Amino acid sequence: MTPNDSHAWWSRLRHQGLLLSPVVMLERFPDAPAAAPFHVTNKLRDAAARFASAPDGPDSERVTLVTLAWVDALLEQYLGHKQGRLAKSNDIPVRLTTTVRIGTRTETLRPHRVVFADAEGTTPALLVMTDPSPHVGRGRGRTSYARFLELLRGTGHRLGLLTNGRQFRLVYAGLDFESWCEWEADRWFDDGDGSQELAGLRLLLSPDSLKPVRDGVSGLLEAVEDSRKRQADLSSVLRENVRQAVELLLDEASSANRTAENLFAPLVAADSTRPLTDAEAHEALLQATVRVVMRLVVCLFAESRGLLPVNDPVYASSYGVRSLYELLEEATRNEGGTQGLMNRETAWPRLMALFRLIHGGSAHGQFPLRAYGGVLFRPGKEDSSVPVVRALHVLEHGVVVTDATVFAVLRKLLRGPLPVIRGRAKTFVEGPVDYTDLRTEFIGLIYEGLLDYRLKRTDAAVGPQVFLNLGREPVLPLSRLREMLEKDRKGLKDLLTTLKKEKVTGGGKADEAEEEGDEQEPAGEEVDAEADAPDEVEAAAPAEPEGVHGGDYLDAVEAAKRWAAEAVVLAGLVTKQGRRETNTEYQARIGGVADRLIKRVVATGEFYLVRAGNTRKGTGTFYTRPQLAVPTVHRTLEPLCYDKADDGTLTPKRPEVILGLKVCDPACGSASFLVAALHYLTEALYRSLCFHMKLDDPAEANKVTLPYGRPREGQADEEVVRFFPDDPQQGEFFADRVKALLRRHVVERCIYGVDINPLAVEFARVSLWVETLDPGLPFSFLDHKIKVGNALVGCWLDRVADYPLCAWEREGGDGKDGPRTQRIETFLKGPKVGNRRSGDGVVKREMRDVLTDIKNATKKTPTLFNYEQLATEKVIAQARADYEKLHDIPSHEPAEREEYYRDHVVNSPADAANPYTLFDLTAGRRQEFPQAFLAGYRGFVHADAYDGYNAVHNDVRHLGCWMHARRYFVDAEPTDPRAVEALAFVRTLYAVEREITLAREKPGETFTAADVVRVRRTRAGPILAVFAGWLDEQHRSATPKSLFGQAVGYARNQWASLVRYLDDARFALDNGAAERAIRPLAIGRTNWLHVGGDGGLKTASVLLSVCASATRHRLDPWSYLTHVLSELPARRAGADLGDLLPDAWAKARGEPRHREG
Structure with a gap:
């Protein structure tokens, strides 16, 4: 945990969350804590003995006084807080008390002692409170701990010390989290590790450590909050490391392409109608590589929180990410480097197996694991219509990744340079990345930081590219640099001089600056190379090329070094030769500067990342950090979750009110605001249950159910807490366990999000899944809550039918007379003639043509949901009803919820206005019966070509039945072998449908209606085309009256209705469902x-x-x-x-x- 053995004592304490990071500890306290003088320690030992010898009893006030005497000895005699630094009892200012609602009563909380940072008593450093319970924060001590947190948050002084005399817990109370470390006093005088821990306490809480550094802030508080800030800095380090990890995998893709020229052929062409352009293929490959690396990031988050079975021997030895890193690290140590790993290729298949395991699960009896599904872990497919999925297939199956590269990638994710400031010098200490303390919002932060990069590839026309170690580290063609050296030496000198003076804005700090304002130039913005400025800029490239490169690369490096040797002299980057300096020494100095000038060389055919400045900002993608998201959410939700009295006390509203809230982020990104809302609503719901239903009362806890706190009725699906607050073994975890259960209900009932970026939506789902801390839930349990789409339409439901025209009735952001606004009006209302417009712009004319075409085709007035001929109000009402049904399905049955969502919401769009199944029994088969039953019906009729149904018109689409068509060929098979060929065609069609059914039923998948139509058209369409030609050929030779001739004639006559199922996911291959529904009537007459x-x-x-x-x-x-x-x-x-x-x-x-x- 610590980067230095001088603070090994800190790692031996009990911790929750991040209180002081190892980096800040080393920076603020570079030396090990010194032991106190012997007489000071001896006096403290005597005070501890007096406390230990005091008899225990039921008198809590006497116990408190005894404890306070022991605490005073610690604070005054040992730590040295005297002369106005320590306030007791009545000397404590009123501003350091707070009034809170606890249970059904209002109570004023006040600390027992206050330690000030200054002798004048103006800056509180520590609020101290005693706890009469035998264990701080556990068992009965949970109540005192909760009260202490309320005191810290209520007074705004977030740092405090809670103790029962045996344990001393140093607590930091943030807005939506708390962190602490805990000392055990009975270890302090053992002359071993415990004495070092006591010295560490003296180091942290001494007057020097607590002295004020600015108004109202003590040194220790600044260190704690600096640790939180450094955690954010760590996310910037991770973001840069993730980018470098992506480059490492792209290097392997380049190497694989050198030996397999057709490696990317499935990605570029596949079976699509139009091959991908180079830019499209590069973007797909980049997104696929990013997806692979982000899978590893998510796995590390999940492993750190116990959401994956890290303690299972099978998982640890065959699948785990961290255990794989430890295995490769051990091999590196034993073999003296990574050379041996460069010849092995076992780690990459293991990671691919892990991804398949997470997505598809395991049904093995010795290693069961549920299928988590989700888009992020979905395997690639060679024939997919989505380029990113095809690129994933290439990476997973076509690229050979060595163990050395996997080790380098994992090292980028698990270790990073942590900045340490010592005096005025800033150094870096490499330390481990602890995903346990990282907020899940950083998943999105890391991903969104990659959106500013584009993937490029050197080609033969341009030749190798060179990254210069100047300014913003531009990348320029080596041929262009050599040409300037030969023909435009002054231009080259000016270029290098400009780059040398250019301000470095790359990396995480630039990202923060961009998010906070637009005052400085965006880092890495592309500039025209012909204007003697860098063509492209990368924020930071690896200092040395990693991986195996061929001769082309070595040739390019040598050429770049020769250019750099002349360029550094030309630009004055190396001083002139000294009089006593030999030519050899001078050339060596030139070579050293030239080597430093070249950051990286990219050979022909290699991939490289460039930062394209405003890519992320141009798409409106901004990451909201927790420091802003959390306070915003608190201010917004507090009046909705609590009733505030005149004296400022908050009373939680009833559970049904809180669970009735709907929090929707219409551009949720990776769910920064939604995660903050989840935490706040969960805490409010828990407080509501404790206040209204007495959930934290052991006598009442076993009588109520979650999430509403309703009385137990003995039903099988009731959700209850399996242990009570006073349970001697698990009682201390009662609140945490209840909140974990409540999070699922809050997510299910209160949290909604939409984003136009599919991968951002997947990260939002994963972040919320990690926050639920429930390994029993698949990623897809949030599919119906966090959706892909463009929610920023900007209209109310009562006007939705008027869109898209109403979308043009808006300003352009520059006022009603601004040029953008006027241009929008011209599109909508036509050009302005004088002071008037015709009112008929190009948008209205195009929309009028669309509506006319629809009306001519359907003979009906077009509606918003024209295809199904549904009223908007009915669609909305049915959608709300479906979501209420989803909410009613118990939260511990995610599979049932997922099945309902897939079957009734995603794959049943036509059922919105038709919630009933109707039967009509008639005494005969005359055509007037179906005509009367279906009078006025609009939709489709799936039947067996019975003439009575063909008489039904009124905008009804007739579907043929392949089951009946097949029966004719089955009857003909004994007499004509050609029927076997027809049956083979039909079997292939049903095989395609089985694949679709499996895809729709696969856990964690959302196989949409569009996917069904796509697969049918691409897979079944060509089969039907060949089958149609075969039928025409057989028709010319078959005897019409023979069984085979009748089969061919039936198929050809019904062909238009038989192939209609291709166009709509709701249509089936046959009407077997109807026949199965009426089968009981037939066999049970x-x-x-x-x-x-x-x-x-x-x-x-x-x-x-x-x-x-x-x-x-x-x-x-x-x-x-x-x-x-x-x-x-x-x-x-x-x-x-x-x-x-x-x-x-x-x-x-x-x-x-x-x-x-």
Whole structure:
């Protein structure tokens, strides 16, 4: 934990969170703590003996006095806080007290002692409070600890010392977190490690360490908060290291391409209609590489929080990321370097196996692991329509990555240079990166820092590229530099002189500056090379090329060194030769400066990253750091979660009010605001349950259920805490466990987000998943809460039907008369003639043409959801009803929620206005029956080519049934072998449908309707085209009356309806679902005798419709009918029965759900 053995004592203390980072500790206290004089330690030992000999008893006031006497001895005699530095009892100022609501009562909290940073008593350094419980923060001590946190936050003095005389806990209380370290007093006098810990306490809490450094801030508080800031600095280090890790993998891709020229052929061409351009292919490869590295970052976060089975021997030995790094590090030590690793290739397949394990899970009896799914860990596919997915396939299967490169990548993620300031000098100490203390928002921060980079590749026309170690480290073509050296020496000298003087703005600090304001020039902005300035700039490239390079690279390096040797002399980067300096010495000095001038050389055909200044800002991508997001969320949510009294005390609202809140970030990015909202709402909900339902009372905790605190009824799906606050073994974890359970409910009911960037949405889901601390949840449990889309439309629901035209009724950000606003008006209302516009701009004309085409095609007035002919209000109402059903599914059943979301929301868009399944039983098959039943119906009819259905028109689309088409060929097979070929075609079509079904049912996947249509058209479409030609050929030779001829004739006659299923994900290959639904009627005819002849057909059809609709809404038909039949007699004639319909009753009552048959 510490970078230096001088503070090994610090690592032996108990810690929670980050209180003082090792870097700050070494910087503020460079030397080991010195022991106190013997007589001072001896007096403290005597005071400790008096405290230990005092009898325990039920009198808490006497216990407090005894403890305070011991604490005074520590603070005054040992630490030296005298002469106004220590305030006791009535001397404590009122401003250092706070009034809070605890349970059902209001109480004023005050510290027992206050240690001031100055002798005048103006700057509080430590608030001290005693705890009568036997264990600080555990068991009964949890209440005192909670009160102490309230005191620190309420007074605004965030640093304090809580003690029961045996344990001394130094606490820092942030807005939405707390961190602490704890000393055990019974170890202080053992003349070993304990005495060093006592000396460390004296070092941290001495008057010198606490003295004020600025108004209201003590030295120790500044050090603690500096540690928090350094954690943010660590994220900048990580961001730079992640970028370098991406480059290491790109180097391996370059090496693989040298030996396999067609390596990227599937990425560029695939089966798409248009091959990718170089820029598109490079962007896809960059995003795929970033995705691989970010998988490792997420795995490290998950492993640090116990969300992956790091303690399982199978996982640790065969899959774990950190254990793999330790294995490679040990091999490096044993072999004296990484040379041996460069010849091995075992680590990369292990990482790929880990990614597949996380995505697909394990069903092995000795190593079960749920499938987490998600876009981030989804394996690449060679034939995918998404370029990034194809690029992933190339990286996973086509690029050979050595163990040396994997070790270098993991080292970039697990170790980093940490800045240490000693006096005026700033040095760097390499230390481990502790993902346990990193906030999950840094996942997004690291990713978003990569958005400013673009991937480029040197080509033969331009030749090798050179990164110069000047200014912003520009990258320039070596050929251009050599040309300037030969033909434009003055221009080259001016260029190098300008670059030498240029301010360095690369790296994390530049990112922060860009986020805070636009006053300085963005780092790494592309500049025209022909204007004697750098063409492209990289914030920081690796100091030395890593990996194996061929002869082209060595030739380029030598050429670059020769150029640099002349350039440094020309630009005056090396002083003139001294009179006593030999030519050899002078040339050696030139060579040294020339070597430092060249940062990196990129040979022909190699990939490299360049920073394109405003790429991220130009897309509107800004990361909001927790320092801003947390206070903003607190200010916003406090009045919604609490009632504030006149004296400032806060009373939490009831649990149902808090869980009824909806927090939506319409441009959520990687969820910085949503994570802050999750923490705040969880804490508010816990306080509400304790206040209103007495959840923290051991006598009441076993009587309530989560999340609303309702009384227990003994139901199987009730969620309760399995242990109570006074449990001797687990009681100290009661609050943490309850909050962990509540987080799932808060995420499920309160948190919503949208972003246009799919990968940012995935990181938002992963960040929230990490925050739930529940390894039983898949990544996809948030698929319906954090969605990909453009939410920044800027309209209300009552005007949504007027879009997209209304989107043009806006200003351009430069006022109503500004040029941008006027240009927008010209697009909408036409050019201005005088002071008037025609009112008919190009946007309106184009929209009018679109609407006219739709109206001509459908014979209907176009609507927002024109394809389904649905009213906007119905779509919105159904969407809300679906989300309420998702909320009603217990949070401990994520698989059921995921299945419902996939089946009823993602893949069933047409069911929004049709929540019922209807049956119609008739006495015959005459065409007037279906015509009457489907009168006015608009949609599609899936049948077996029965002529009665063909008479139904009124905008109905007819679908053919491949099951019936197949039956004709099955009947013909015994007499004509050509039918076997037809059956092979049909089998292939069904095989494609099986693949689609598996993809839709795969845990963690969201296989959308668009994906279904795409796969059908690309996979089944060509098969159908060949099949159609084969049928035409067989038609010319087949006997029309033969079984084979009838089969061919049926398929050709129904061809238009048979292939219609390609165009809509809702359409099935056959109407087997309808046949299965009516199968019980056919095989159980004798069971339907109670219908009583034709007159009872209507009654039977109504009952079947009710039961089928109830099953469709996952209701138990028996329970549903029992309720309806008992409720009907109490209703008046003509009363509205809408609330008894299956969909309404399912929403209102939440009966047990069953899978659809």
